[in-house]
Each structure stands twice: as C-alpha cells, then as structure tokens.
Amino acid sequence: MKVKVIVTLKEGVLDPQGKAIQQTLNGMSFSEVKEVRQGKYFDIEVSINDEEKAKVKVDEMCKKLLANLVIEDYKIL
Template sequence: MKVKVVVTLKNGVLDPQGKAIQQTLNGMSFSDVKEVRQGKYFDIEVNIEDEKKAKAEVEEMCKKLLANLVIEDYKIL
C-alpha cells in the first residue's frame, strides 16, 4: 500500500524559503498572504498490506530519516 507523509518545520523555526515565497506572492498582488511555511511531501509504497503495520513502519522511517526532529514535525496522512 501507499503511505503519504508530510514533513513540516516546527512552529517558530526560521523558514527563509517560506518567507521568500510569501514576499513573492505579496509582490504578485496576492496581498492577503500572511505567511508561507514550506514543507516536504513523501509518497511511500511499501510491501505491507495491513494499514496499521504499514503506518507503524513509516513512522519509524520518519523518526530515523525523513524528519529531523530538532526542527521538523511529521504527519502520516
């Protein structure tokens, strides 16, 4: 099955790319954009059919590689 993961920066952690995107959007007259935080999205196909087991395995991957828990949070969708 496929498991989807989103990794985002924790609140309060500086995100220069997000800031640049926000300023660009404002410059393009999307003046309502208050803040942009950029993250990462992963589509992971595993050879496990049991959803619970697959998600538990992906959670380990998040902790060990996909996210750096010093600055990032992960969410398994």
C-alpha cells in the same frame, strides 16, 4: 500500499524559503497571504497490506530518517 507523509518545519524555526515565497506572492498582488511555511511530501510504497502495520513502519522511518525532530514535525496521512 502507499503511505503519504508530510514533513514541516516546527513553529518558530526560521523558514527563509517560505518567507521568500510569501513576499513574492505579496508582490504578485496576493496581499491576503500572511505567511508561507514550506514543507516536504513523501509518497512511500511499502510491501505491507495492513494499513496500521504500514503506518507503524513509516512512523519509524520518519523518526529515523525522513524528519529531523530537532526542527521538523511530520504527519502520516
């Protein structure tokens, strides 16, 4: 089965790319954009069919590699 993961920067951590995207969108006359935070998305195919078990395994992957918990949060979808 496939498990989807989103990794984002924690609040308060500087995100210069997000800031640049926000400023560009503002410059393109999307004046309603207040803030952009850029993140990462992972599509992980695992050889486990049980959803709960698969998510437990992916949670371990997030903690050990996919996210750096000093600066990032992750969400398993």
